Amino acid sequence: MADTLVIVESPAKAKTIGKYLGSKYTVKASMGHVRDLPKSQMGVDVTNNYEPKYITIRGKGDVLKELKDTAKKVKKVYLAADPDREGEAIAWHLAQYLGLDLSEPIRVVFNEITKDAVRDAFKHPRRINMDLVNAQQARRILDRLVGYNISPLLWKKVRKGLSAGRVQSVTVKMIIDREKEIKAFVPQEYWTITGKLLADGQVVEARFHGFGEEKAEIRSQEEVDQILKRIEGHPFVVKKVTKRERKRNPAPPFTTSSLQQEAARKLNFRTARTMMIAQQLYEGIDLGKEGTVGLITYMRTDSTRVSATAQAEAKAYIEQQFGPAYALKEARTHSKSETAQDAHEAIRPTSVLRTPDQVKAYLSRDQLRLYRLIWERFLASQMEAAVLDTMSVDIEVNGVLFRATGSKVKFPGFMKVYVEGSDDGGKEENVFLPPLEEGQVLERQAIEPEQHFTQPPPRYTEARLVKTLEENGIGRPSTYAPTLETIQKRGYVALVDRRFVPTELGEIVISLIEEFFPEILDVEFTSQMESDLDKIEEGMANWVKVLDEFYADFAPRVQAAEEQMEEVELKDELSDEVCDRCGRHMVYKMGRFGKFLACSGFPECRNTKPIVKSTGVICPSCQAGEIIERKSKKSRLFYGCSNYPQCEFVSWDKPLPRHCPKCSAMLVEKRRKKQGVQVACTQCDYQEETDA
The missing domain is CATH 3.40.50.140 (Rossmann fold)
Structure with missing residues (x-):
């Protein structure tokens, strides 16, 4: 016993x-x-x-x-x-x-x-540790004071089922503010001029940089014409060649936030999915003869610290697999933010010797993908910096300066294993320049002016939003997944093409909170509150006093809102679609996954329909229906025939309204992680690159 x-x-x-x-x-x-x-x-x-x-x-x-x-x-x-x-x-x-x-x-x-x-x-x-307990207790009570006072007001004045929260409301406000920035954005015209020049038969691409030593922007077609006129008939002469050796360090091992961001970028994982799978890897996987083992360290952390034991094991592994040149001579330290808690290590494999390939047979597809990401990121963080040879060449033509830049990897270092993703999905490429010398004259092959317009700030993806929340000290990484789920469930925001868009309901709710409870939406106030909770955890603040300071100002606002907040009538937008069950017009509603159609006779008639989005492509299978967007049960976008179920044509790739120039079959848009967007034929080997 x-x-x-x-x-x-x-x-x-x-x-x-x-x-x-x-x-x-x-x-x-x-x-x-x-x-x-x-x-x-x-x-x-x-x-x-x-x-x-x-x-x-x-x-x-x-x-x-x-x-x-x-x-x-x-x-x-x-x-x-x-x-x-x-x-x-x-x-x-x-x-x-x-x-x-x-x-x-x-x-x-x-x-x-x-x-x-x-x-x-x-x-x-x-x-x-009662300091830890009191910090959690203070957070729970604080959220209850906010939610339990504001939510009933929203039920009464707007609609049942709504809620407000200390972190969720400021998150929705950030999404709304970004949408306002986008709508208010006025595009600015600008131009680039690219010179394609030849050096001993090799093409060198150089861009207009300015006049003499001064950098300049080109704002109009007139300015382009003036520059083209000025350089016409004059030789392109290499004025200056600058060669440098640049070191590039790896990203630190994962924190909760950076894991959520990178899993969104590289694996298309939602934050909730990332945390669920990380929990499984932490709690233990049955590895057959080895038994059940936790594959990663604790996944709720904002520290990048790594134990000396793990560093030593990684160093030995790197030396054996890649050679001594790739292993760190002395341990690398990473700077940490002021708000970071250092109680736990970074997220890393419990043993770097358990490679993804060794445990592959025991993991699900998603578990393996996330484990590989964590394993590679940690291993790379323990490797030497990459060394790049960079070259910058200034080329002058009649007082106009063009500049060509290039780089090549001299020593790959950590890049042998892993390179951090980008929020913009940018690709890293080596641009090689041939050997060039000062005074060398380059042959003009082509001069290509191109018009551009500045772009508005992008809508938030999950990765970008998590990063912004962390940078502003709002919430804690462990709260991001439930927060993003809640604001969608309440209908305050929707995910459109993997980006957050505020709904009318979200804008109404936030405008009411902004009017009566402005401190709840104040980023600095919310960040300071997080800092106070951290101080409670560290034993440097009294939890009752922290709550008292908040509630003394908050309680009178609740009373004022009860008396002064006016009721808001939410009107549904009428559509041309008629309900096929009762004959009434259908209205547009906003749900967790975007807009849908619902009968205006609700609750007597509960009929709903998806909003059909056509691609404008005739179905190649039945030649009668149109290809329309659909969603799978897991909300993954796919394309099918409007004549379903009579015609069962489906495609994960988006069909395009033009035919293959080689065989006349249907073209589709393929999205690949490494190559970006490609256009490909469904029948032959025809492919074309795009800038999308």
Whole structure:
């Protein structure tokens, strides 16, 4: 009979840890949080130091009874929830419920779920950290004070089912502000002039740079004509050749935020999906003969710190696989933001020796893709910098300066393994320049002027939004996934082509909050509040005082809003579409995945339809229907015939309204991660590159 009970959050974690600890330990799961504030009332006594009223979460009664019964039969109980604020709070709630002595060392934490790490952690238990508990408690109560006061107002004045939140509302405001910037943007005309010049038969592309030493912009066709006239008939002479050696360092190992961003860029993962898969890799994967092992360290962290043991293991692996030149001579340190918590290491493989190819057979496709990303990023962060030979050439023609730049990799370093992605999906290419010398005359092949217009700021992708939230100190990386889910579920924003677009409802709600609760939408205020919560965690601030300072200003605003906020009538936009069930006109509604059609007779008639978006391409299969956009059950875009189910033509690639010049078959637009967008024929080998 086991004499020690260990409580963790999840069955997967319990299973992994149970195998490491042996028969003297019983390991059980609390299934996450066990107590919370009630849903039916505020649950916070604002007149008594914000005393919270906790109740057992519905459905957790049987779990708690089983834990209590087991606790009575053992000599010792350890609480081994995750090593963060939430985990500390879960441990504290369990200790309260089970009547454990808080002065005893009953808390066990580990940053990775491997046999050595877990066994070592149980040799060094500690007391529950009340600073961590109070930080989580303050965050929960603060969010309840905001949500429970503003949400009922929105229900009453706008529509049922709405909500407001400290982090979610400022996130929606950022998306709305970006949309306003885009609408207010006035494009500015500008031109480039590219000279295609020949040096010993090799083409050198040089761009107009300015006049003499002065850089200049070209704003009109007239200016282009003046420059072309000035250089006509004059030789292109190499004025200056600058060669440099440039070092490029790798990106640091992942934090929660950078993992979410890179998984969105490179794997097209939503933030919630990234965190779910990372949790699986952390809690343990059955690797056959090796048993169940946690493959990565704890995935909720904003530190880039790496243990000396992991650095040494990586160095040995790099030397063996790539040679000593690729291994760091001394450990690399990364700068950290002022708001970063350094309690945990960066997200890294628990052992770099478990390569993605070695564990491939035991992982799902998505688990493997995310593990490979984490493994490669960590390995690259422990490798030497890449060395690039760069060359900049100034070419003068009658006082007009053109400039050509090129680079080539001299030593690949970390780039052998991994290169960080870009928010703009840009491609990195080597541009080689032939050997050039000062005074050399280049032959003119072609001069190509091109008109451009400045572009508005882009809408937020998930990656860009997460990055901006982190840069502004809004929320914590662990809260980003649920926040982005909530603002879509409430209908405040929609994802269109993987970018966030505010809805009319979102704009109305934010305008009301902005009028009556401006501090909730103030980025600096929200960031300062996060800083105060961090100070509570560090034992440098009193949680009751932090809440009091907020609520003293907030409570009168709630009272004023109750009296002054006017009701808003949301009118649905009428469509030409007629309901095929009751004959009434259908209206446009905004849902979680964008616009759809719904019957205006709701709730008597609940008919809905997707909005059909045509590609303008005749179906190549039946020659009668049109190819239209559709969405799979997992919301992935695909293309099918409008005559479905009579015609079952489908394509993941977007059909184009023109035919292949080689064989006259249908052309499609293919989106590839590395090559970008390509146009390809569905029948022959014809392909063409695009700038999209």
